[in-house]
Amino acid sequence: MSVECFVTGGSGFVGQHLLARLTATGHKTWVLMRNPENIERLREQVGRLGGNPAYIHAVEGDISREGLGLSEADQQCVSSAAVVFHLAAQFTWGLTIEQARAVNVQGALRVARLAASQRIRLLMVGGYMLQNLTHLERIGIDNEHPENTNWPAVYARVGGYEGSKLESHFAVIRYMQDAGADYTIVHPATVCGHSESGHILEGQPLVGLIRNLALGRFKAVPGSARHWLPLVSVDYLVTMITCVAFDPSMANRQVLALYEHTPNLQGMLEQLAQTLEVKPPRRHIAIGLLKWLLTIPGLAARFAISAESLNFIQTQRFDMSNSKKLEQKYQLAHPDMSRTLENTVRYIMGYLPDRHAHSSEHPVGR
Numbered sequence: 001m002s003v004e005c006f007v008t009g010g011s012g013f014v015g016q017h018l019l020a021r022l023t024a025t026g027h028k029t030w031v032l033m034r035n036p037e038n039i040e041r042l043r044e045q046v047g048r049l050g051g052n053p054a055y056i057h058a059v060e061g062d063i064s065r066e067g068l069g070l071s072e073a074d075q076q077c078v079s080s081a082a083v084v085f086h087l088a089a090q091f092t093w094g095l096t097i098e099q100a101r102a103v104n105v106q107g108a109l110r111v112a113r114l115a116a117s118q119r120i121r122l123l124m125v126g127g128y129m130l131q132n133l134t135h136l137e138r139i140g141i142d143n144e145h146p147e148n149t150n151w152p153a154v155y156a157r158v159g160g161y162e163g164s165k166l167e168s169h170f171a172v173i174r175y176m177q178d179a180g181a182d183y184t185i186v187h188p189a190t191v192c193g194h195s196e197s198g199h200i201l202e203g204q205p206l207v208g209l210i211r212n213l214a215l216g217r218f219k220a221v222p223g224s225a226r227h228w229l230p231l232v233s234v235d236y237l238v239t240m241i242t243c244v245a246f247d248p249s250m251a252n253r254q255v256l257a258l259y260e261h262t263p264n265l266q267g268m269l270e271q272l273a274q275t276l277e278v279k280p281p282r283r284h285i286a287i288g289l290l291k292w293l294l295t296i297p298g299l300a301a302r303f304a305i306s307a308e309s310l311n312f313i314q315t316q317r318f319d320m321s322n323s324k325k326l327e328q329k330y331q332l333a334h335p336d337m338s339r340t341l342e343n344t345v346r347y348i349m350g351y352l353p354d355r356h357a358h359s360s361e362h363p364v365g366r
């Protein structure tokens, strides 16, 4: 059965693939856009990703504005949606606490308010670090009593992006519970390209990592042999998002979208290096030491790496039993990760030239 949907962050990487999936399955979709004049480009792009452009409609707005800045007419359109998909975020390193909070925390709460006031289910995209309870405890978050958290101290430890994703998660759950409203949360691992086309967008963490490897900037593997960067393909992720969004039994539940057999970081770098035809790093460097080195002026820029990104490389293993049950229920499987990584590398090297050069023609562009 097709229903209407409202999507924030539809122009982003995960958002484009979500729009493709929703519209290919017949859902009319309202997309919140800061720049609605870009709707035609977005429609074309979603068409190239396999979606149906005719089902995409823009509503002008910005989650950092009161009421998302929606006009009365657009509020009416949105109220006919069955699900609000909240993906919009400031996804970048080096944000100040104020910048990060204004969009990622206050913005998420505004979207939650809209969904709750219209009694529409909220599907929110979080992040897998929210399921790493050891990490949460280490950085000062009591998962059972998040209201006791000293948030500025957390931001100081993990940076604006991660701090705000963690804070918004707990703030939105609390808001939705107080309002007696329905939410579902999907926590993705680091997202890699589409398993077949390799499509990925500039600005994604994996693009930076692959480019650094191609340019010989990886002198050593951060962490030990136990460290890994959990991955998920964008196609698996959006399928999981749409399945749980329309599943009544997923009310007020959360799920991890993560490929548990992602190789350790060294193995992953070896696979990527093979496709790139470069030598992978062999030695290891402790993450604490690397973070310290990055405080030396000029070094972070020279190696194009941010200390904030290193928190996502960790040793935690996750309980995937819940995700596996859902995979069975929805008949969903992770695509082959080696092929997915290979295709992602080929897409980046073929179609995402360095950001100072002119972009070339590519089958599925931004």
Ligand SMILES: NC(=O)c1ccc[n+]([C@@H]2O[C@H](COP(=O)([O-])OP(=O)(O)OC[C@H]3O[C@@H](n4cnc5c(N)ncnc54)[C@H](OP(=O)(O)O)[C@@H]3O)[C@@H](O)[C@H]2O)c1
Pocket: 008, 009, 010, 011, 012, 013, 014, 015, 032, 033, 034, 035, 061, 062, 063, 064, 086, 087, 088, 089, 090, 091, 103, 107, 125, 126, 127, 128, 165, 187, 188, 189, 190, 191, 192, 201, 203, 204, 205
């Ligand atoms: N990609 C990953 O590896 C990963 C992993 C875990 C979790 N996540 C989460 O998944 C979600 C989607 O990530 P992504 O990789 O698709 O991000 P992305 O490519 O950076 O896209 C971000 C989207 O948010 C929109 N946005 C930013 N500020 C906004 C504002 N003030 N008002 C309205 N829209 C705004 C952007 O719109 P414009 O086009 O106007 O800029 C864009 O559509 C985010 O919540 C992210 O935290 C991502």
